[in-house]
Amino acid sequence: MDVGQMRRQWVEYTKSLFMEGFLDSQFEQLQQLQDESNPDFVVEVVSLFFEDSERLLNDLTRALDQPSVDFKLVDSYVHQLKGSSSSIGASRVKNACIAFRNFCEEQNVEGCRRCLQQVKQENLLVKNKLETLFRMEQQIVAAGGSIPNMEQIGF
Amino acid sequence: MRMEAVGDHEKPHVLAVDDSFVDRKIIEKLLTNSACKVSTAENAQKALEMLGVADGQQSFKDTLVSKVNLIITDYCMPGMTGYELLKKIKESPAVKEIPVVVVSSENIPTRIEKCLEEGAQEFMLKPLQQSDVRKLSCNLAKFTNPCEGRLCVGRWRR
Numbered sequence: 001m002d003v004g005q006m007r008r009q010w011v012e013y014t015k016s017l018f019m020e021g022f023l024d025s026q027f028e029q030l031q032q033l034q035d036e037s038n039p040d041f042v043v044e045v046v047s048l049f050f051e052d053s054e055r056l057l058n059d060l061t062r063a064l065d066q067p068s069v070d071f072k073l074v075d076s077y078v079h080q081l082k083g084s085s086s087s088i089g090a091s092r093v094k095n096a097c098i099a100f101r102n103f104c105e106e107q108n109v110e111g112c113r114r115c116l117q118q119v120k121q122e123n124l125l126v127k128n129k130l131e132t133l134f135r136m137e138q139q140i141v142a143a144g145g146s147i148p149n150m151e152q153i154g155f
Numbered sequence: 156m157r158m159e160a161v162g163d164h165e166k167p168h169v170l171a172v173d174d175s176f177v178d179r180k181i182i183e184k185l186l187t188n189s190a191c192k193v194s195t196a197e198n199a200q201k202a203l204e205m206l207g208v209a210d211g212q213q214s215f216k217d218t219l220v221s222k223v224n225l226i227i228t229d230y231c232m233p234g235m236t237g238y239e240l241l242k243k244i245k246e247s248p249a250v251k252e253i254p255v256v257v258v259s260s261e262n263i264p265t266r267i268e269k270c271l272e273e274g275a276q277e278f279m280l281k282p283l284q285q286s287d288v289r290k291l292s293c294n295l296a297k298f299t300n301p302c303e304g305r306l307c308v309g310r311w312r313r
Contacts, residue, residue, distance in 0.1 A: 026282050033184045033285070041184060048177050079231065083260050084177040087282045 003145035010136045011148055017133070022126050027089030028150060046130055049088045053123050056081045060116050064109070074112060075104040081119070092122045167295040168192040170219060172202045172228040172240065173258075178281070182227065185285060189292040194219060199235035199243075202228070208247045220249055224295055229281075230259035230266065238270055245274045256291065258283060 001009070017023045034041040056077050063074050082097035096119040103111030137147050169191045171182045179195045186193045196202035203209035207218030215221075226244065228237040235243075237257050245251045254276035259266065267278045279287055 026284075029282070029284050030181070033181070033188060035188075038184065045177060045180050048180060052175070052177060076233075080175065083231075083281065084175055086260060087175070087177050087181055 003140060003143045006136065006140045006143060007145055007148050010133070010140060011150075013133060013136060014150065017129055021091050021095075022129050024089045024091040026087065030088060031150060043134055045088060046134075049084055049090070050123075050127055052084050053081060053093070057116070057120055057123065060119075064113055064116060069107075069109055069112070071104050071107050071112075075101060078104060078119075090122075090126050093119060093126060096122045166190055166192045167224040167292060168194070168219070168222050169225045169227060169295075170194050170196065170202060170205065170223045172196045172199060172226065172232070172237065174198055174229065174232045178229065182283060182288075185283060185288040186292070188285065189288050191292055191295075194223070198232055199228070199237070199240035202226070202240060203243060206244075206250050208243070208250055215249070223250075223253055225276075225291065226253055226255045227291075228255065228257055230257050230270070231261075238266075238273065241270060241273050241275055254295075 018027075030042050030045055060074060060077050060081075063070060063077065078097050078100045082094055082101070085091075085093035085097060096115065100112065100115035100119060103115055140147055167190075169186050171179060171186065171193060172195070173179050173182065174197055176197075179197070183193045183195060194205060196205055200209065204212065205219050206223065207215040207220045212218075228240050230237040232240075237259075241255050241257060244253065244255055251274075255274070256277045256279060257270045257275045258279045258281050260281040262280055270278050277291075
């Protein structure tokens with residue numbers, strides 16, 4: 001594959017991530033913040049997010065496993081996860097968190113446990129998608145190319 | 156004629172307070188991209204210490220008290236909230252003139268009102284975008300002296 005083909009593949013893949021709702025415009029904001037002075041900005045922020053999300057998902061699992069569930073605590077974890085997923089544009093994770101908070105409010109343990117599974121799934125999905133995207137970026141750069149600018153493409 | 160570059164000391168200095176590591180990293184980049192110098196604090200207590208106005212602090216030596224032009228704080232933080240931090244800042248003669256912008260992921264009118272009433276310069280919704288920060292830094296350049304009126308150019312009704 002030549003650099004041109006790699007770049008086109010990257011564009012198609014990125015578009016699909018937006019169309020399928022994995023990412024929203026906030027992710028674009030992050031891409032636009034990346035520059036020569038900080039060429040790994042997006043990868044760094046995304047890595048921070050997954051460290052955060054893994055920790056919070058463990059905390060949530062533990063909190064929902066208690067004989068008497070502290071919904072205030074569960075809600076505070078979900079609120080944090082909703083915030084950081086929103087900040088990086090991980091739209092499906094964010095939406096799963098919004099549904100989760102409703103069950104917290106209702107103090108519905110089963111509902112919460114189902115939501116936790118949903119959030120874990122969405123978190124894993126977007127993690128895999130982004131890892132694929134970043135791999136493509138590495139290949140483009142290694143081949144001497146540059147990562148396309150979504151704004152310029154008019155997306 | 157000698158050309159002078161904008162030195163570090165001429166850039167507006169912003170103190171950003173947020174318990175989320177992800178959000179601190181993003182706001183820092185947003186601000187440096189708008190030609191601001193940035194310091195960050197992971198909670199309100201740390202912010203007060205950095206300003207030299209935490210309980211029990213004796214001296215302003217090595218603090219940011221005379222350097223910070225703007226404080227941006229998250230509303231929801233464990234321990235002291237952004238609202239409580241705002242109150243402490245406005246109660247402290249050494250720092251009450253520094254404009255404080257409160258940010259939150261939740262659009263709650265009563266929350267917004269109480270922050271503005273307590274003297275917040277602005278209330279903005281998260282996630283912040285480059286356009287939000289650019290507006291803030293433009294206003295910073297104009298208002299180097301404390302002013303009476305409140306600026307309300309943030310987005311809080313979507």
